[in-house]
Amino acid sequence: MERAVRELWAESRDLLGLHSPDDAAAADAAMPRAEMPPTPLAFLRDHVSPGRPLLVSSAATSHWPAASLWPTDSYLTDALRSTAVSLHLTPDGRADALAPHPRPSHPGAKCFASAHVRQVDFPTAVRLIRSSDPASGLVAYAQQQDDCLRGEYAAVAGDVDAHVPWASRRARLPPRGHEAELRLKLELEEPERIVPWSSVDPYPPSPEEAAAQASSFPLYFEGPRPIRCTVRAGEMLYLPSMWFHHVSQSPGPNGLTIAVNYWYDMQFDIKYAYFNFLRSLEIDGSSPKKTDALEDDLEETND
Amino acid sequence: MERAVRELWAESRDLLGLHSPDDAAAADAAMPRAEMPPTPLAFLRDHVSPGRPLLVSSAATSHWPAASLWPTDSYLTDALRSTAVSLHLTPDGRADALAPHPRPSHPGAKCFASAHVRQVDFPTAVRLIRSSDPASGLVAYAQQQDDCLRGEYAAVAGDVDAHVPWASRRARLPPRGHEAELRLKLELEEPERIVPWSSVDPYPPSPEEAAAQASSFPLYFEGPRPIRCTVRAGEMLYLPSMWFHHVSQSPGPNGLTIAVNYWYDMQFDIKYAYFNFLRSLEIDGSSPKKTDALEDDLEETND
Numbered sequence: 332m333e334r335a336v337r338e339l340w341a342e343s344r345d346l347l348g349l350h351s352p353d354d355a356a357a358a359d360a361a362m363p364r365a366e367m368p369p370t371p372l373a374f375l376r377d378h379v380s381p382g383r384p385l386l387v388s389s390a391a392t393s394h395w396p397a398a399s400l401w402p403t404d405s406y407l408t409d410a411l412r413s414t415a416v417s418l419h420l421t422p423d424g425r426a427d428a429l430a431p432h433p434r435p436s437h438p439g440a441k442c443f444a445s446a447h448v449r450q451v452d453f454p455t456a457v458r459l460i461r462s463s464d465p466a467s468g469l470v471a472y473a474q475q476q477d478d479c480l481r482g483e484y485a486a487v488a489g490d491v492d493a494h495v496p497w498a499s500r501r502a503r504l505p506p507r508g509h510e511a512e513l514r515l516k517l518e519l520e521e522p523e524r525i526v527p528w529s530s531v532d533p534y535p536p537s538p539e540e541a542a543a544q545a546s547s548f549p550l551y552f553e554g555p556r557p558i559r560c561t562v563r564a565g566e567m568l569y570l571p572s573m574w575f576h577h578v579s580q581s582p583g584p585n586g587l588t589i590a591v592n593y594w595y596d597m598q599f600d601i602k603y604a605y606f607n608f609l610r611s612l613e614i615d616g617s618s619p620k621k622t623d624a625l626e627d628d629l630e631e632t633n634d
Numbered sequence: 635m636e637r638a639v640r641e642l643w644a645e646s647r648d649l650l651g652l653h654s655p656d657d658a659a660a661a662d663a664a665m666p667r668a669e670m671p672p673t674p675l676a677f678l679r680d681h682v683s684p685g686r687p688l689l690v691s692s693a694a695t696s697h698w699p700a701a702s703l704w705p706t707d708s709y710l711t712d713a714l715r716s717t718a719v720s721l722h723l724t725p726d727g728r729a730d731a732l733a734p735h736p737r738p739s740h741p742g743a744k745c746f747a748s749a750h751v752r753q754v755d756f757p758t759a760v761r762l763i764r765s766s767d768p769a770s771g772l773v774a775y776a777q778q779q780d781d782c783l784r785g786e787y788a789a790v791a792g793d794v795d796a797h798v799p800w801a802s803r804r805a806r807l808p809p810r811g812h813e814a815e816l817r818l819k820l821e822l823e824e825p826e827r828i829v830p831w832s833s834v835d836p837y838p839p840s841p842e843e844a845a846a847q848a849s850s851f852p853l854y855f856e857g858p859r860p861i862r863c864t865v866r867a868g869e870m871l872y873l874p875s876m877w878f879h880h881v882s883q884s885p886g887p888n889g890l891t892i893a894v895n896y897w898y899d900m901q902f903d904i905k906y907a908y909f910n911f912l913r914s915l916e917i918d919g920s921s922p923k924k925t926d927a928l929e930d931d932l933e934e935t936n937d
Contacts, residue, residue, distance in 0.1 A: 332915070335914045336911075338910070339913065342902050342906075342907040342911075343907035343908075346903055346904065346907055347903060371675060372674060372678065374680055374806065375678055376678055376683075376804060376901070379683070380678065380683035380901065380903065381901055382681070384904070405815065430923055448874035488684075490866045501675065501679060513670030513866070577796055598679070598683065598684060599649045600650060600683065600684030600685065601646050601684060601685045601905060601908075602905060603909070604642055604645040604649055605642070605646075605904075605905070605911075605912075607641070607642075608638055608641070608642040608645075608908075608912070609911070610760060611638045611641065612635070
């Protein structure tokens with residue numbers, strides 16, 4: 332079984348033309364790139380359908396007013412001076428992530444931690460984000476799910492395209508009466524965020540944690556190196572569905588990292604069925620039951 | 635493991651909207667149908683990418699001269715009067731299929747049988763096809779792989795479109811310098827043909843064979859019922875890659891079944907990697923090693 336999984340790794344990387352990087356320097360080279368945005372058909376055929384990421388150059392967003400306005404020091408604080416936004420407060424910048432379980436009855440267990448959220452005016456949010464410091468135990472970021480760009484940030488939503496043209500034409504659902512859901516999320520994050528649902532920490536903060544992670548997830552840590560890319564100002568990363576991912580940010584000259592996420596519904600097809608099949612298998616002694624237990628924990632935590 | 639496979643069956647059927655037919659009458663209703671040909675984008679999005687078949691009505695081919703010319707009694711024999719074509723001769727109409735292994739050293743084994751092929755003029759081929767009878771031990775059909783429509787049948791190739799417009803625009807390969815390979819195959823087949831590589835006979839010819847098949851392939855015979863469709867004159871069936879399939883034919887008023895196949899390269903992506911992963915697993919006691927042994931037999935037979 333473990334051998335079969337290793338072959339699946341190698342073959343899927345190979346078929347997608349995503350060769351496993353030999354070292355950190357080569358990790359960036361594995362990412363498919365495009366100077367110009369693809370056509371909807373080419374994007375669907377070459378990236379969405381096969382599940383292959385794409386990094387599009389800043390030519391894709393150079394026409395956005397945001398490209399020139401948002402990096403300036405005062406534009407956003409002026410435009411959002413009296414706007415209340417959701418500020419997420421965390422001890423270390425990690426929210427929507429696994430944290431040690433607070434209950435003594437769960438020794439060694441982890442739970443899904445969400446940030447504490449407060450509504451503050453935008454200039455206050457920016458001040459708290461800029462003064463964030465994990466050493467002081469307070470890291471803040473402004474973010475909200477569920478279309479916050481057209482909600483809390485409506486005053487500046489017109490500075491970016493309302494959708495991604497080559498993705499929207501594709502994402503129109505099959506003629507069954509549904510409309511494709513489109514959500515936009517504005518993130519002001521610093522310094523690092525673990526994306527929900529991934530229980531592996533690919534960059535453990537200490538040697539002890541590294542050893543614990545390697546012991547818990549041997550198939551991950553002995554597997555192919557992750558593909559890495561740096562998304563620079565104006566660039567767009569297409570992250571396919573069912574790709575586990577890890578994000579860290581470094582601020583620009585104005586002390587902020589600003590990201591706009593466009594969410595498109597995934598196509599639930601045979602790839603998704605295979606994905607679930609793979610998750611249901613008992614591989615390398617890690618029983619699917621452990622996942623169930625984890626999900627129970629998550630539900631407890633969210634209650 | 636077996637439970638995981640059963641869940642994969644159910645989920646993949648469900649996600650593709652291909653509900654398992656309850657009985658033979660409902661089997662035809664499960665097939666997605668389109669009155670008009672889809673756009674390249676919709677075809678890619680709703681059928682090729684998810685791996686979902688499609689039956690397109692005869693509106694797709696009503697402009698073909700073949701639609702009116704080929705069913706007439708004399709058109710093809712006139713146009714191909716002096717043309718030599720490859721006539722395949724078999725005892726029972728099954729070629730490119732598994733047959734009992736002829737060597738006594740392989741008791742119970744099956745081998746991959748190909749038809750005996752002779753070059754005859756087309757009118758002779760039609761006469762032999764029309765007089766085919768499994769009871770007499772001779773069933774003939776005219777067919778040739780590798781673009782025979784533009785080879786042996788070049789005189790009538792102009793009667794059909796050279797490609798399928800909504801598939802060709804899609805199948806253009808990613809801009810890596812390849813051209814999509816396009817092959818056409820003309821088939822005149824009667825009465826039944828098992829498609830290569832499928833070792834299951836879904837319609838065993840005798841109760842003994844049915845029992846042997848059910849014992850050899852319990853996961854198939856206990857699994858979801860196959861989806862069935864009848865492709866009538868002028869209709870087009872899109873059969874996705876990696877779909878095992880079984881074809882049988884019944885002749886039209888002129889005593890012939892004429893089919894044109896358009897082959898497009900499949901996209902070797904994560905679906906293919908998952909497919910190979912699934913095949914590599916030991917499920918229900920049927921070891922992947924058996925497959926290797928079968929492939930050895932095939933190589934022996936083809937030598």
